[in-house]
Amino acid sequence: MARIVELSTYPIKGCAGTSVPDTVVTPAGLAHDRSFMVVSDLGVFRTQRRDPRLALIRPAIDPEGTRLALRAPGVEPVTVDIDTSGARRAVDLFGAPYRGIDQGDGAAAWLSDVLRAPSRLVRVPPEHHRVTDGRTPGTSGYADSCPLHVVSRATLDLLDRRLAARGAPPVPANRFRANVVVDGWDEAHTEDRTHRVSIGEAELGYAKQAIRCAVILVDQETGTRAGPEPLRTLATYRRASEGGIAFGAKFAVLRPGKVCVGDAVTVTEWGASEL
Incomplete structure (x- = not known):
């Protein structure tokens, strides 16, 4: 069974995140x-x-x-x-x-x-009103777009294997700054096809692929750019149909609620990948 293995919140946009054992999913994300x-x-x-x-x-x-x-x-x-x-x-x-x-x-x-x-x-002021785009609209604070970024352990492991095949070292998962990491899906990039999913007390709706930028080149421990990887390797197999490099998926919140590390991740609606 797929389960949440990591929850991370990023109080200040662009700054370091904090791993938490449990938190509340609000309409604007964690x-x-x-x-x-x-x-x-x-x-x-x-x-x-x-x-x-x-x-x-x-x-x-x-x-x-x-x-x-x-x-x-x-x-x-x-x-x-x-x-x-x-x-x-x-x-x-x-x-x-x-x-x-x-x-x-x-x-x-x-x-x-x-x-x-x-x-x-x-x-963000209390009256902040923002409608995010994608297959499922939602709202968020100062996130780039949709409120929740989800990536699976299988997706991260596949990237590490492809990096190794090119003679490059693995990159830490924190390069991707995901809110939720899921383990238990056998196939990499399963998150691309999970159009409706329950995690803990919350329910999420798929919005769109996470299109990557130069942020994933930044070493999150030193605050410096660390070279061309992993963008260079991702470009060999994760080019999105509408442009850019896709890795992970963005979700809107359909039902707020508490979530914990270890909670089951249950897909209630599947769809085709956009890649």
Whole structure:
């Protein structure tokens, strides 16, 4: 039987994730996932595509959801009281206009120091309204698109085998920054065909393939680009029909609920792969 073997949430878009034994799937994805975003002084979102040092920042939200701790190697940590009601500011995510609640000068100074560029931290406001695209529409915070990214252990293992065949070392699973890792599917890329799936108390609907970018070239431990792999190998067998490199799948939330590592993953509707 397929089961969840890893759950990861990414409180700040582009920064390090946190593995959790259990969490709640909200309409916008795992609790706190991509609910914060680092922006330039002009309000444009920062991403590992341009700022790979984001990977060094390790955020943690307290159980009450009221304080955010920021840590990075060689830098004194800082804790921020999360502001959910302050003044809104305009932010830009892939050219689309949104609003964010600025989290203050302390967080801004800390981030600017770590990233070596003027930066601010914003949070999704309560009135945030965003409709994501794909086969199943949904909503999300500051994620690239759909709220949940799922990849299977079989998919990751196949990539490692193909890398080995080319004389390249395996890459850590955290390069792909998935929210849910599933084990128990015999066939790689089964997630591409799971059009409706139950995990724990939640239910998800398939939205689209996860099209990969230069972020998967970033070593998540050092915050530096680490060479052409795994994009080079993925390009030999995972080119999407509409362009780009597909690896993993994006899902919208049909029914919120609690999920735990070890929960069964039950597919209730199958479909054809888009590849």
